[in-house]
Amino acid sequence: MQNTKQQQKSENPIYILMISMHGLIRGHDMELGRDADTGGQVTYVVELTKALARHHEVEKVDLLTRLIEDPNVSLDYAQPEESLGNGARIVRLPCGPRRYLRKELLWPYLNQVVDRSLHFLRQQGRLPDLIHTHYADAGYVGQQLSLLLGIPQVHTGHSLGRPKLERMLASGRKAHALEKQFNFERRINAEEEIIKHASLIVTSTQQEIDQQYGLYTNCNHSSRFRVIPPGTDTSRFSPPLRKKIQPAAQQLVDKFLIDPEKPLIFSISRPDARKNIKGLVKAYGQNLELQEAANLLIVAGTRSDIRELEESEQKIMSELLFDIDRYDLWGKVALPKHVGQEEVPELYRLAARRRGIFVNPAFTEPFGLTLIEAAASGLPFVAPDDGGPRDIVANCRSGLVVDTLHSDEIGKALLYILQDRKRWRQWANNGIAGVWRHYSWAAHVEKYMKEIRGLLRRDKKRLRRQHAIIQHGEKSYMPLVEKALISDIDNTLLGDRRSLKQLTAWLKTQRTKLAFGIATGRTIESAVAVLTKNQVNIPDVLITSVGSEIHYSKKLVPDLGWTAHIRHQWRREALAEALARFSGLELQASENQREFKLSYLATPDSMPPLNELYEYLHDLKLHAQLIYSHEEFLDVLPVRASKGHAIRYLAYKWGLPLENFLVAGDSGNDIEMLVGDTRAIIVGNHSPELAVLRDQEQIYFAQSHNAAGIIEGLQHYGMEEFAHV
Structure with a gap:
């Protein structure tokens, strides 16, 4: 008897947080092919979430995505929560504009x-044991959560920016136009950081590791990569046997065809140039023997009117119609306008019943989920000899891979399969058995959970320590406060004695409702000394040494949880030795150096650019965060330490939403705490490097300087507590 979750839960089942940000994600009637962002990844994350939730070692799985309120899409995507059964659900959080x-x-x-994920997790009363992210955007989000909470990150790339950029440049596209359209620089930088940080990277094929991840600078830890081919829902994709094909699905195809009972060549993809639909039509149109042997069915997304499609899709569909006319294929090609997701399995079965073939003519295919769906349906296939299809052919023995750059090769392969009935039957049977053995969700989840068990065992001591500190440690130091004001010291809080006196007098009247804190590059000793000198009471919380230390109240009680959290991958002496070779960097005085901070005087004309310093440290397998400010200081911190990370840690620890934090700063080392969901004030005497934030939401640029700028910001935000300064 299988040991399923429904029969018996394990003693300590785990909680998995899945993150997939883009596209239209729901648990039913998935709109695959509606646009470029709603495709195979959506199927994968929803099916994986459901399959993991059924496993006896998993208590619950939350699939976190973006909440969308847009009249052009279904109201389903505006629902904050959607149950998927067995402890699985989709959780939608607002992000940016309401529209898609x-x-x-x-x-x-x-x-x-x-920020909103931290607040959501606080409400759960339990941290996840694992964060699994999908694609670079979710990978970025998951990496930040992983750093802040000390939870291991598992990542699946689905597709990668660097190989995509190389292919597009090779096709003649201009670099500046590609950057404007696709944000490649930010995506690739995020992918580099994810590769460096993630505890486990799941891929579909070895080729993905060698030829795609291999293009990245940080891809030097092969032990963290695991090939776990995705599954397919064999309850949906199954051979026709004696099951009757739905008449509606059959009619979608047959209404186009003169002789509908002929074998059916089936292809499904988005109308995208890389999918090479044009090459398939050419292969069919130039091969009279193939036209005689079979009909052609092409499902290229959905459309009501080609003229209403995006420009690139309009071009593909228009050329498709022109080519059908050019080769005079009317009555031989079916091109349905609307195919629902419930009808797609029926089309596979229809093609299998008519002894047809599935074809993926794309120029490259990182994995090939449609090939698995075809094999599960008892349908042999033809696919590109580049990427994942090689592995699928090896495992299923039910298809051919060809050079899809040459249309005649596609045509020859299709005829080769069609012309031998015995071979067709053998390959159809091979595919069904191969999918059950290698690509069912049950097989996928077993391999996945084996890797996760090993990962969590390795991480157990660290997780236990950090969970105990964060979840079961001391009570929140300020349980009664409703809001918090966190300010930098130099050139922000200090510099104008009159306005400082006015601000501190008001803060005393707000103690039961408002926490006051500082976030500074100064050491704790220096911060206390300068505050005392300027007659500022010791704040409720002190974030010092550029976010590498947190202390509380007049007793300066250290936050040991934060210390344990940021110690990860920190090798202070090795970093100091590595940076000693650069003449443009000079260590500051010893009193400015800390256990978790190296501080340098930086000469802009002599020091290397930050990206070169990062690459240099990476080559030495050293991990650090570099913060450059005032065009003269460089602080080297643990990767988990910064003012921004410290504030988010406090938001979690106090259970205080980030939008209830008002932060004030003036320089580059304040940037992380100024962006996101905090309400930010940048004082009028700010450094030039903060000008890039001028168009950011929830950041107010004050005209007044120093504490007067903070007061101006309090009045701007109009919060009741701040409005009467």
Whole structure:
């Protein structure tokens, strides 16, 4: 008897947080092919979420995505929560504008997702044991959560920016136009950081590791990569046997055809140039023997009117119709306008019943989920000899891979399969058995859970320590406060004695409702000394040494949880030795150096650019965060330490939403705490490097300087507590 979750839960079942940000995600009637962002990844994450939730070692799985309120899409995507059964659900959080956005436009809003995810997790009363992210945008979000909470990150790339950019440049596209359209620089930088940080990277094929991840600078830890081919829902995709094909699905095809009972060559993809639909039509149109042997069915997304499609899709569909006319294929090609997701399995079965073939003519295919669906349906296939199809052919022995750049090769392969009935039957049977053995969701989840068990065992001591500190440690230091004001010291809080006196007098009247804190590059000793000198009471919380230390109240009680959290991958002496070779970097005085901070005087004309320093440290297998400010200081911190990370840690620990934090700063080392869901004030005397934030939401640029700028910001935000300064 199988040991399923329904029969008996394990003693300590785990909680998995799945994150997939873009596209239209729901648990039923998935609109695959509606646009470029709603495709195979959507199927994968929803089916994986359901399959994991059924496993006896998993208590619950939350699939976190973006909430969309847009009259052009279904109201389903505006629902904050959708149950998937067995402890699985989709959780939708607002992010940026309410309307639907393509994935390339989501990047400016991802910090909001980090902040809102922390708040969501606080409400759960339990942290996840694992964060599994999908694609670079979710990978960025998951990496920040992983750093803040000390939870291991598993990542699945689905597709990668660097190989995509190389292919597009090779096709003649201009670099600046591609950057404007696809945000490649930000995506690739995020992917580099994800590769460096993730505890486990799941791929579909070895080719994905060798030829795609292999293009990345940080791909030097092969032990963290695992090939776990995705599954397919064999309850949906199954051979026709004696099952009757739905008349509606059959009519979608047959109404186009003169002789509908002929074998059916079936292809399904988005109308995208890389999918090479044009090459398939050419292969069929130039091969009279193939036309005699079979009909052709092409499902290229959905459409009501070609003229209403995006420009690139209009071009593909128009050329498709022109080519059908050019080769005079009317009555031989079916091109339905609307195919629902419930009808797709029926089309596979229809093609199998008519002893047809599935064909994926794309120029390259990282994996090939449609090939698995075809094999599960008892339908042999032809696919590109580039990427994942090689592995599928090896496992299923039910198809051929060819050079799809040459249309005649596609045509020859299709005829080769069609002309031998015995071979066709053998390959159809091979495919069904191969999918059950290698590509069912049950097989996928078993391999997945084996890797996760090993990962969590390795991480157990660290997780236990951090969970105990965060979840079961001391009570929140300020349980009664409703809001928090966190300010930098130099050039922000200090610099104008009159306005400082006015601000501190008001803060005393707000103690039961408002926490006051500082976030500074100064050491704790220096911060206390300068505050005392300027007659500022010791704040409720002190974030010092550029976010590498947190202390509380007059007793300066250290936050040991934060110390344990940021210690990860920190090798202070090795970093100091590595950076000693650069003449443009000079260590500051010893009193400015800390256990978790190296501070340098930086000469802009002599020091290397930050990206070169990062690459240099990476080559030495050293991990650090570099913060450059005032065009003269460089602070080297643990990867988990910064003012921004410290504030988000406090938001979680106190259970205080980030939008209830008002933060004030003036320089580059304040940037992380100024962006996201915090309400930010940048004082009038700010450094030039903060000008890039001028168009950011929830950031107010004050005209007044120093504490007067903070007061101006309090009045701007109009919060009741702040309005009467």
